[in-house]
Amino acid sequence: MLGMIGATFLLALREIRRHLLRSFLTTLGIIIGVAAVITMVTLGQGLTADVQEEVSGLGSDVFIVFPQQSDPNIAPAPFDDADIRAVENQIAGVEGTAGSVSTNATAFHNGQDWATSVEGADSEFFATQSIDVIEGRGFNQEEEARGESVCIVGPKIVEEIFVADEVIGEQMRVGNVSCQVVGVIDERANSVGGGDANDVIFMPLKTVQRRFIGNADNVQFFIVKYDPAYETAVIQQQLIDLLRERRVIQDGEDNDFNIVDTAEINETVNTITGTMTLVVTVIAAISLLVGGIGIMNIMLVSVTERTREIGIRLAIGALAREVRLQFLTEAVVLCCFGGLIGILLALGLSVLLAGAIDLPFIFNPTVNILSFVFSAVMGIVFGYYPAHRASRLDPIDALRHE
């Protein structure tokens, strides 16, 4: 039986080679279908991974809370340190909080100047945002408590105004404030405030509140890091209730703040890519169906063309199932070739498109293997009827066939 399958396989290869162009055109539907699905899934995964990386720049398992009015003409009240402390002390499952304010200022050093953003952030903020200080050190508690004039700069600042100079320990002027550089942060993909996450100067929260904003308490937004073992929705609801109470919002009035859940962003992206994949899968399914009908058609032509050959095989003792196996193998091999070409095409397309729209290329072995197996199954499904027809031929009639 094994020798039979081997011989049948070789025979199928020979038949396909004999009609190379015809075989290629026949499998085009499968090639396009397979290539479309794999390319889409691969790009979708690249997109998801890309967004996940950006979101992880915002920290994982965190809420970002900021004032926001539904009516853009009314300025919402800012949050202050007391709000943040209340959240940290009163809600179970909250692991830490960190407020932040930011403003724009020009930095000067050694004759260079550079307009950048100044952010007030304490070490808690650095921790929740996974901001790494790669040179020098972070702020210490004393500096944070007293609002001292120390700063940690982003790589962009180093590049723009320090050029070749030593950075750590240098004095620089930011707006009207003179400060000492104590650290440099690693490159980052994204920040909560948006904009270039590397073009930033951090100072202790209190320093920025006092020296730049002129208000000792207010923050523009704060981050709530929670224990993922807790139910996210429950913590979020408690957070909303607490903040409504503190801000004296009556029942029926809208919140004058917004809470962004980073996990929710991930979910949204997953939903979008899922929908896109579904749409392409439906299109691919239609393409594969048309391709399958093409395979069936060409196999029927092949059976008719080779009626005499079938007659000879039957006359010398081939069983019906052996003839069926031969034509089924041919259809399966044809479809597998289509699947293989589709996979290669998808590989090229994915790499090319991922490069063009700046997404990471992630090879997904599962979808590739599945596509190949699916191609083979298509060969069986659409090759069965022609093969069955071949096996039912009457040897006497088949031998007389011209």
Add this chain to the structure above:
Amino acid sequence: MSEAPLIELEGITKTFGEGAAAFQALKGVNLTIDRGDFVAVMGPSGSGKSTTMNILGCLDTPTSGRFRFRGVEVQDLSRDQRSLLRRRYLGFVFQGFNLLARTSALENVELPLLYRGESKKRRKEAAERSLDLVGLLPWADHTPAELSGGQQQRVAIARALVTDPDVLLADEPTGNLDTERSLEIMQLLTDLNKTGITILMVTHEEEMAHFAKTIVHFRDGLVERVERGLKAGAFATSGEHV
């Protein structure tokens, strides 16, 4: 082995079509053929000789009557069972040679062994031996298109012989060949018959029928006359022919 004849046909009828369009090709054929015989089947076209050969070759089944082959009641067998019978005991040679085009002589001869599940090595050995027997081993790699008609028919005979069949059925084996090639083929069949293979051959050429030991004459769907005990291989042997 057994005393029973190799082939027994009893009251075989065959009707094609139905109702008003029905045509009775065989009207009750009785015939026995012994092991080792060389039978030539003759008769005008439409006399039923090809239909009989199809039944003898287990390619077709009779409408009624009994066909025993090696004691097996063939009319009761399924399609696949008849295929198994063909691959095990029968070899076919056709008028149109019926070789697979674009396929080498060796592969054509190997084909029946493929369906018997022989290994690649055994297939090649047996096919080469068979091609050697018909004198075509040097042409093993040639495709039918590269061979003459006589050579193609030798390949076909080699293919029929490769499974060591009990019976070789030849339907007008010399129909497409000139006299010289025809005589060569007949000589080959005679030699094979001497090794013990039973040969059943349809022909309309008397010259070729004279190589047989038995001549069966068909007319109007019936066996008209059987000449037995003829001196096989004697080209000049004469008898009372139709």
